[in-house]
Every structure is written in structure tokens, then in C-alpha cells.
Amino acid sequence: MALRAPAAGDRPAVSPKLWWLAAAGVIAVIVVLVATAYGRGTLAAETRDPGALVRWGYGVAQTVQNIASAATIGALVFAAFIVPPVLRGRRGTGRVRSSATASSASTIAAGHEHPAFSRIMVLASVASLTWTLSALVVLVFSFADIAGVPLSGSREFAAQLTSYVTELPNGAAWLWVVIISAVVATLTFGVRSATGLATTTLLALGGLLPVILIGHAAGGDDHEQAINSLGLHLFGVCLWFGGLVALAVGGTSFGKDTAEVLKRFSTLAGFAFVLVMASGIINATIRIEFPAGLASPYGVMLMAKAAASITLGAIGFLHRKRLIPVLSVKSATGRPTRLLWRFIVVELLIMGAVSGLAAALSRTPPPAGEDIRPALTPGEILTGYLLPPELTPERWFTIWRPDWLWIAFAVFAAYLYLRAAQHLRRRGDGWPWIRSLLWITGLVALVFFTSGGPSVYGRILFSAHMVDHMALTMIVPVFLVLGSPVTLALRALKPRPDGSRGPREWIMVLVHSRVAAVVTHPLFVAANFAGSIVLFYYSDAFGFALREHVGHELMTVHFVITGYLFVLSMIGTDPVPRRAPYPLRLLLLLATMALHAFFGVTLMGSTALIQAEWFTELGRDWGATALEDQQMAGAITWGIGEVPTLLIAVGVAIMWSRSDAREMRRNDRAAARTNDADLAACNAMLARLGERDTESRGHGSQR
Secondary structure (H helix, E strand, O other): OEOOOOOOOOOOOOOOOHHHHHHHHHHHHHHHHHHHHHOOOOOOOOOOOOOHHHHHHHHHHHHHHHHHHHHHHHHHHHHHHHOOOEOOOOOOOOEOOOHHHHHHHHHHOOOOEOHHHHHHHHHHHHHHHHHHHHHHHHHHHHHHHHHOOOOOOOHHHHHHHHHHHHHOHHHHHHHHHHHHHHHHHHHHOOOOOHHHHHHHHHHHHHOOHHHHHHOOHHHOOOHHHHHHHHHHHHHHHHHHHHHHHHHHHHHHHHHHHHHHHHHHHHHHHHHHHHHHHHHHHHHHHHHOOOOHHHHOHHHHHHHHHHHHHHHHHHHHHHHHHHHHHHHHHHHHHOOOOHHHHHHHHHHHHHHHHHHHHHHHHHOOOOOOOOOOOOOOOHHHHHHOOOOOOOOOOOHHHHOOOOOHHHHHHHHHHHHHHHHHHHHHHHHOOOOOHHHHHHHHHHHHHHHHHHHOHHHHHHOOOHHHHHHHHHHHHHOHHHHHHHOOHHHHHHHHOOOOOOOOOOHHHHHHHHHOOHHHHHHOOHHHHHHHHHHHHHHHHOOOHHHHHHHOHHHHHHHHHHHHHHHHHHHHHHHOOOOOOOOOOHHHHHHHHHHHHHHHHHHHHHHHHOOOOOOHHHHOOOOOOOOOOHHHHHHHHHHHHHHHHHHHHHHHHHHHHHHHHHHHHHHHHHHHHHHHHOOOHHHHHHHHHHHHHHHHHHHHHHHHHHO
């Protein structure tokens, strides 16, 4: 069908104009100024005053930085995962082909960039440049605010600013934000491939990490929980607010893809809403006491922010239940409804106010003040929390310190898995309930070993840490692999016909990528699984994981992924680029078992402490000595580590036997279809060879 010109009676399509975005920015600035004054964040420093420009401008610069970073990430997410990169069915004559040829038309349309994609990439470039400049301003203002000195162009100010960014964590963190945002801005001008845009998106998300580590909530009484909840909060806000800005900038340029784009964003926004609300509640419980703290200026602003977020969630729900179905019909004429864009304008304005409140809250002291109770014990100085009581069997299960990062991962992974399995059943396809049970069991175990007793005592006792390590590497992955999540996703997800890459397309890209071919290669997997344990404990990587929260989380990621890839290569059924034959799998299992045993025996006989400055200075006055505990850790590595390996070996043997049985049945069916033609041909060949041999012997006897 061809694009038709609008009739005289048609009402023009309406979309948010750019000045609405400016209006949202103005609202954000006004809110941050009013809220900062209300929250007493503009009070001068006790000893030195940085000046009115810093007192008032700091919050404004931080608001601009927050909005720009969210807009950058939202635009990149839209470009890499939501918006079609090219027009469907366009040959250059402006004709639109039928939906039956949509997938082939996207190939013909190479070089005809989708107008919405082009506009969103412009947004990404402008927003990332704004992010870079505003982060630089925040860096300077933060120094002036902390030092209590007015802005100046003097050499002394420049020297102090240099020391700030090179010696203090806050300064170094903002310098990294400037560097990362500048790299992202550079990439947005040249990168257009889906893989390049996805990589740029990940880099932009990495630009949030320095802010998370020095964030307002990170200074709470529970530093690690505050960091995790703040990270989840910022991640959700950037997906939600940034995606809304990208949707507004795209406007009517989405054309006939408006309904589908809005549906995809609605799903993403729903995920982000749950993340933002849950992490916000966690942060609030860390920062203030309920209900008394709600009466403070900090509590009032917090409630206002929560009310605005709930309002936005209600509007998003209305989008999904009422407007998207209507839009799916009306978008066939290329005319999105006015009501849709009016709701988006309202969301933008509310989001602007929320951004201002967030910036004001970051500079407003909570009711209890910013001062944290000084650490009274060596254990508090090293770990950030009081040492738990002496370890007993029941305390493995009763002592908890929630790791919200992994809890959030487990909750969403369980929801997505069960939803996909339910989708298959509704479609009439089966999915074994045992696989669902194994997947949920693996996620429950993951939460326990990252938030329960093994994790809490793992920073106090080397033996408890080794229990946690073995579980995350060899127990949790077994359940997750047997759940076959990739196979389920590929069966449940529909391919996209518009040329964009959705979850299914990205899974296929990752499965067939060169990186996957390397990291899932049987020899690499075995070497990584067996060798990384030695490299980790006999380098400073172990010390980094003990001292730093980021190191601890990276350690957990490494343990889980290493174990998952190893188990996947041994007994997994999800697709991988290359699988080892069964004899090689058993050989690799025996080799890794031997290396684990060697490492465990080495620890058992060692008289030198690993990370002695940590385990001897905790002030622990119960349990075995540090050296005895380390030797016990060696026994755990040797004993506990071999049991899962043996079970995996049994699984490989069973799979080998079943594979041989299936091969025999295939051969039998093939023989039945051809009446043993292959066997008859083989017998005939052997008969001919026998006759030839008989004739040759007869000729030899005649001679």
C-alpha cells in the first residue's frame, strides 16, 4: 500500500515539541532550587563559604547532569534495542510494501535510515555532550563545596583542584564520569551498528558506577546495601526517564511503528518502575527512621518524590491497558492519538520535577545527619559492619545481610522464566515443570549464598568463604544450567520483523558470536574453571574482593559465570558454538578434579597465611586461628569441590549412554526404511572382496 496524503478533514498528528523538553528542564531547575532551600542544603559551610554561585549552582549543575545522563542512556537503549534502524519496505520511491514482505524489505531499505532512529541518535549526541560538560561543572563545584572556597582562576585553586581529582575518591569519581561521557559522546557521532550501539550503551551505564560509589545513599549506616540499592535506583531511572525523553524526541517520526515502539518501551518502563520503587524504599529505610523521619524536610521531599513516581507509574499503566490497544488500530493510518502525546508531555513535566527533587535530596542531610557512628572495632573498620557472633550450624541460615543486586537479579530472572514457560503452555507447547523447579532452586540458592550466612561469614572466615566459593561455582550453576533458560527464551520469544534487535535476536547474536565461541570452547572453559582459582587466591584479586565492595561483586560474577560455562559445556542442553565429545568431557572433568584436589592439599599443608593482614586484624576472638581456618578451607576445597564434579561426571556418562542409544535407534529406523540397504551393500562388497581373494589364490596355485 502507498502512503496517502492527508485529507482535508484529517487532524494533523500531534507530538511533543522540543520546547516541552525545555519546560521539563525549567521545572527541574525550579524544583531543585526550592527544594534545596527547603532542605537546608544551601546553608553556608561552617568555616568557609564557597560563594552563592556554588551554593545555588551546584544543585542546578547536578540536575542537568542527571537529566543528560538519563537522556543519553535512554536514547542509546532505544537505538540499540527498540527502534527499527531502517524504514521497512522503502525502495527509494516512497512505496510501502505489504507486511508479508516486511523482513525482505528491510534488506532493500539499506541506506534508508528510519527518521526516528536518526532523531534519537541526534538526541544521544546532544545529551552525551551535555552530560560531559555538566559533569565537568559538577566536578569543579563539588571541589569548591567540599573545600569551602569560591571559584577562582588562580594557580592555587587549580593546584587544589588537581589534588582533588588525583587524590580524593570524590574527585577521581567525577573525573571518570567526565572521561566516560566524553568517550560515549564521541562514539555517538560515528557508531550506527547494533553491536556498536549496544557496546556504547554498556559504556554509558558504566558511567553511572562512579556516581553510585560516592552517592548520597552510599554514606549510610549500611554502606554496601546502600550502594547496591542506589545502583539499582539509578539504573531504573535512566531506563525510565531517558526512554521517555527518547520517545518524546521521536514523536510522530515513528510513523506506523509507533504502537510497537510504545509497547516495547512500556514493558521496559514497567520493569524500571518496579526497580525504582523497590530500591527507593530500601534506600529510605537505610537513610531515615520510620515514621518519625518522614516529618523532616528530607522525609517530606522523599514522600513527594514517591508520590510523583507512583503517579508516573499509573500513567504508564494507563498507556499499556488503554492507549496502546487504541494506538495499534489508529497507527495503521499513521495518525497517533492526541491523548497519547498529551500523557507523554505530562510525564515529562512530572519527571522534570522528580529530577529536581532527586538532586536536592542528594545535598540534603537526612534527619540523623551525615555523621556515621565511628567504627569501634577492627572488624567494623575492615568490613563496614560489626562482626557476627561465633559461627554455629544454625547461624548458617539465620544470619543475613541482603545483597540487593543479586536479590533483584533473582526476582526478575524468576519472573521472566516463569512468564516464558506459561506463554509456551498457553500456546499449546509443553515445558517440563522439572526444569522450572531446577531454575527456581538455583536462584534461591544464589540468593542464599550471596546474602545468607556463607556470604556474611565469608569475609570473616576463610573456610566460610571457600564454602561460598564452591557453592557459587559448582552448586548454583548446576541448577541454573539444567533449567535451560536460553532454549526456553528462544522458544517463547518471537522474532522481530522490522529489522530491530529484540531479546531473541540478541540471544542469537551472542550464541553465534566469536566471543561465545571462545569462552564456551571446552579447553578454554576447563582452563578458566581450574586455573582461575589459583590465580585468584595467589594474587591481590582476593584482597581486592575482601576490601572493596565492587571487588566483592565482581568476584561473585566471576564465580557464577565461570561455573555456569563449565557446567554448560559438560551437561548443558542450551545451544553453544562447540561441544566437546563425551570422552573429552570426562577427561576435562578428571583434570579439573585433580587440580582442585592439588590446590586444596596445598592449602591444607601451607604455613603462610593468604591475605594475612585481613584475617589477622579483624579482632575475631572466637573460633579457630586464622592459619587453622585456612587449612580447613583447603579441606573444604578438596572435599566439597569433588562431590559436584563426580555428580557432573555421572551426568556426562548418562548423557553419553543416552546419545549412543538414540544413535542406535536412528540407525535401526534408517535400516527399516531402506530394508537394510546399507547392510546388504556392505555384505555384497565383502562377498565381492571374498570372491576376488579366492580367485587370486586360485591363480597363485595354478602357477
